[in-house]
Amino acid sequence: MIQQPVSTPWQVPWPEGTIARYWTVAGATVDLTDNGRAGSRRYDTKxxxxxxxxxxxxxxxxxxQAQAHAERCRALPRPEVTP
Ligand SMILES: [Zn+2]
Known part of the structure; x- marks a missing residue:
């Protein structure tokens, strides 16, 4: 039997610059990236x-903040393929 790949937030490639990823209660992720800019807006959460x-x-x-949002957010991740 061939095992179907299971897509989970820790298996898919992380976007460039992502330094942490929090899994929300609904199965989406909150990504934390270091954009490398000096100043007050260097770390982005999305x-x-x-x-x-x-x-x-x-x-x-x-x-x-990423942890706190991941605990509250109940929005489902948008499917990658729409029939
Ligand atoms: Zn959210």
Whole structure:
């Protein structure tokens, strides 16, 4: 029997610059990226389930916010293939 690949947030390739990924209660992800820019908006968080995104100066703030959003967000991830 051939095993079908199962798509989970830790198996799909992470986008360039992604340094952390939080799994939401609905199965979407909140991605944390380091955009490399100096200044107050270096760490970006972006939810793949809803339009939520934000930017932070400090990495630990971004982690906390990504974790908090992942615990609350119930938006389903958009399917990659639409029939
Ligand atoms: Zn969300």
């Amino acid at each position: 939810c793949t389930g809803c339009p939520h995104e934000d930017s932070f100066k400090f990495e630990d703030s971004a982690h906390r």
